[in-house]
Amino acid sequence: MQVIDTRIPDVKIIEPKVFGDKRGFFMETWNQKEFEKHVTGYPVKFVQDNHSKSNKGILRGLHFQTENTQGKLVRVVSGEVFDVAVDIRIDSPTYGEWVGVYLSAENKKQLWIPEGFAHGFYVTSNDAEFVYKCTDFYNPKSEVSIAWNDPFINIDWPIVKSPKLSEKDSLAKPLKLVLG
Numbered sequence: 513m514q515v516i517d518t519r520i521p522d523v524k525i526i527e528p529k530v531f532g533d534k535r536g537f538f539m540e541t542w543n544q545k546e547f548e549k550h551v552t553g554y555p556v557k558f559v560q561d562n563h564s565k566s567n568k569g570i571l572r573g574l575h576f577q578t579e580n581t582q583g584k585l586v587r588v589v590s591g592e593v594f595d596v597a598v599d600i601r602i603d604s605p606t607y608g609e610w611v612g613v614y615l616s617a618e619n620k621k622q623l624w625i626p627e628g629f630a631h632g633f634y635v636t637s638n639d640a641e642f643v644y645k646c647t648d649f650y651n652p653k654s655e656v657s658i659a660w661n662d663p664f665i666n667i668d669w670p671i672v673k674s675p676k677l678s679e680k681d682s683l684a685k686p687l688k689l690v691l692g
């Protein structure tokens with residue numbers, strides 16, 4: 513696998529080694545030893561795997577849990593999304609900065625988003641299936657939505673018209689109102 517740095521040092525793009533042959537392809541999507549050696553440099557324990565499907569124009573996010581903060585290893589198995597991680601670690605030199613990457617079934621890229629980041633994605637293909645591993649459990653009581661269009665964060669989403677949002681996400685507030 514190849515690990516690519518982003519403008520936020522702790523957020524990494526991972527390009528798995530893909531073995532193509534006449535049957536199709538094979539790739540490792542998670543290898544703890546390689547991941548800890550080349551991506552995090554510290555031990556990681558994933559405890560929950562998630563899978564969602566969304567139609568074109570849907571935006572999920574920006575989500576964060578104030579307790580049970582989750583690191584996420586995300587990828588797309590059908591279609592394409594524009595995936596975004598926002599650094600909301602208050603004492604971080606890159607606080608409020610974001611990284612955006614196209615993830616697709618075709619490019620097979622993964623994004624490692626450590627604890628302390630808000631996460632969201634926008635579906636750019638007809639539909640997209642999104643799968644991810646999490647380092648802590650879902651905790652709806654501590655989940656917060658940060659507005660996808662918060663001008664302070666100023667994400668350059670590849671959005672032609674208004675995205676389709678869940679009710680929860682349509683009520684989301686800017687980062688500074690959510691976390692103070």
Ligand SMILES: Cc1cn([C@H]2C[C@H](O)[C@@H](COP(=O)(O)OP(=O)(O)O[C@H]3O[C@@H](C)C(=O)[C@@H](O)[C@H]3O)O2)c(=O)[nH]c1=O
Nearest residue numbers: 562564572573574575576582584631632633649650678
């Ligand atoms: C996230 C999650 C949701 N659910 C349930 C709650 C709800 O009834 C239904 C849909 O939940 P949501 O609307 O929150 O799903 P969704 O908008 O897809 O939430 C996800 O968004 C992306 C961007 C993330 O980063 C994830 O961590 C997660 O927050 O699924 C679980 O049971 N476990 C979970 O881990």
